[in-house]
Amino acid sequence: MSDPNPAGSPAQGPLFLAGLYQNGSLPLRISLCHRDRSVSPDPVWTWSPAADASLTGPQWQDLKASTSVVEVKWADEGRKVLALVGDYAVLLSVPGPQTGDRPRLEFASRLRNASGAHSAEVLPGNMLAVADNGHDPEDSGIQLYPVTGNRLETGGYVQQVPGFPSTHGLLWDRTLGCLWVTGDNKWPTSEGSQGLVRAYAYDSTARRIAPEPVVEKPVGTGWRTKEAPDEWDGPHDIAGIPGTRSVLITTEQDVYTWNVDDRTTAPVWAQQLTKFRTFSGARHEHGYPRSRFKAIGVRESGEIIYTQPTDWGPGKDYPDMVGFYDPGTETGDAVPSGQTVYKARWFAPTPGWESPPVHAPQV
Numbered sequence: 575m576s577d578p579n580p581a582g583s584p585a586q587g588p589l590f591l592a593g594l595y596q597n598g599s600l601p602l603r604i605s606l607c608h609r610d611r612s613v614s615p616d617p618v619w620t621w622s623p624a625a626d627a628s629l630t631g632p633q634w635q636d637l638k639a640s641t642s643v644v645e646v647k648w649a650d651e652g653r654k655v656l657a658l659v660g661d662y663a664v665l666l667s668v669p670g671p672q673t674g675d676r677p678r679l680e681f682a683s684r685l686r687n688a689s690g691a692h693s694a695e696v697l698p699g700n701m702l703a704v705a706d707n708g709h710d711p712e713d714s715g716i717q718l719y720p721v722t723g724n725r726l727e728t729g730g731y732v733q734q735v736p737g738f739p740s741t742h743g744l745l746w747d748r749t750l751g752c753l754w755v756t757g758d759n760k761w762p763t764s765e766g767s768q769g770l771v772r773a774y775a776y777d778s779t780a781r782r783i784a785p786e787p788v789v790e791k792p793v794g795t796g797w798r799t800k801e802a803p804d805e806w807d808g809p810h811d812i813a814g815i816p817g818t819r820s821v822l823i824t825t826e827q828d829v830y831t832w833n834v835d836d837r838t839t840a841p842v843w844a845q846q847l848t849k850f851r852t853f854s855g856a857r858h859e860h861g862y863p864r865s866r867f868k869a870i871g872v873r874e875s876g877e878i879i880y881t882q883p884t885d886w887g888p889g890k891d892y893p894d895m896v897g898f899y900d901p902g903t904e905t906g907d908a909v910p911s912g913q914t915v916y917k918a919r920w921f922a923p924t925p926g927w928e929s930p931p932v933h934a935p936q937v
Contacts, residue, residue, distance in 0.1 A: 593643030
C-alpha cells in the first residue's frame with residue numbers, strides 16, 4: 575500500500591478525492607484534499623490533463639480538452655486513482671517515494687458510445703467496468719475495457735452487457751464475485767420507470783460479466799419526483815459500508831440501505847441519516863434533505879462523505895459542495911468547491927469491499 579500521506583505531506587486527518595469540472599478559466603482537475611480543509615486552496619496534489627506536459631501529440635488533444643470528471647475512486651491499494659475524465663477512463667499514479675511528487679497519467683482508454691458514463695470500477699484480471707448511462711435498453715448497461723500495455727487505448731470495449739438503461743453506480747463485491755450496478759428498468763423520464771439494483775456475476779478467468787443479473791431488487795419510490803415531475807425516482811450511487819455486507823444507495827429523492835446477503839428484503843430508507851440536515855436551504859425547505867446525492871461513501875469511523883447540488887429544481891443536477899456527516903455525533907459540515915464537483919470519495923479502502931489490484935504501463 576502506498577504512503578497514506580503522499581509526497582511526504584504531514585498527516586492532517588482523513589483524505590478525500592474530488593473531481594472538479596472546468597469552470598471558465600479554472601481547468602478540469604482531480605484533487606486529493608484534506609478532510610479538515612477547503613477543497614480548492616490547498617490540496618495535497620492536483621492533476622489536470624490540460625496541464626500534463628507528458629501528454630504531447632495529437633492523440634492526446636481530446637483528453638486534454640475534456641471539461642468533466644464524473645468519477646474518482648481509490649484504486650490498487652491506494653497506488654492509483656481511477657477516474658472518468660471526459661470520454662476516457664483513466665488511471666493516475668499517486669505521488670509517493672517511488673513515483674515522485676506529481677501524479678502521472680498511467681493509462682487512458684477512450685470510451686465508445688458512453689459519453690454519459692457515470693461510474694467505473696476495477697474488476698479482477700486488469701479490467702475496468704463502466705456504467706454507460708445509455709437510454710436505449712438494447713444498447714445500454716455495462717461496458718468492459720481491458721487495461722492493456724498501451725498508455726492510450728482506443729480499441730473500445732471488449733464486452734457490453736445491455737438491457738439496463740440509466741446505469742449510474744458500480745461496486746465490486748469480492749465476497750460474491752459479482753458487480754453491483756444501479757440503474758432503471760427504463761429511462762427515468764419514461765412512464766412507470768423503476769429504479770433497480772442488480773448483481774452481475776463476473777468470471778475472473780474468462781474476464782467476462784454474465785449477461786443476466788443474478789440478483790435484482792427495486793430501489794427508490796417508483797414515483798415521479800417532487801423536484802422534477804417529469805422524472806421518476808431513480809438511483810445514483812452505491813457504496814459499501816465498512817466491515818458489513820450492507821450498502822448505501824442514493825436516489826433522486828433519498829438514501830437507502832440494504833444487506834446484500836438478505837435476498838428476502840429490498841433496500842429500505844437509511845436510518846443512519848435520520849437526523850441529517852442538508853446544507854442546501856432549498857432542499858431542506860422542500861422536505862427532501864437527502865435528495866440528489868451524486869456520490870456517497872463511508873469511512874471506518876462511520877463518517878459519510880457526499881456531494882449534492884445546493885439548488886433545487888429540474889436540471890439542478892450538478893453538485894457544488896462536498897459534504898460530511900457523522901451519524902454518531904449527528905454533526906456535519908460542507909465545503910464549497912468553486913466548481914462542479916460531481917463525485918468526491920474517501921481516499922481509503924472500504925474494509926470488506928476492497929477493489930482488486932490493477933496494473934498499468936510504466937510511464
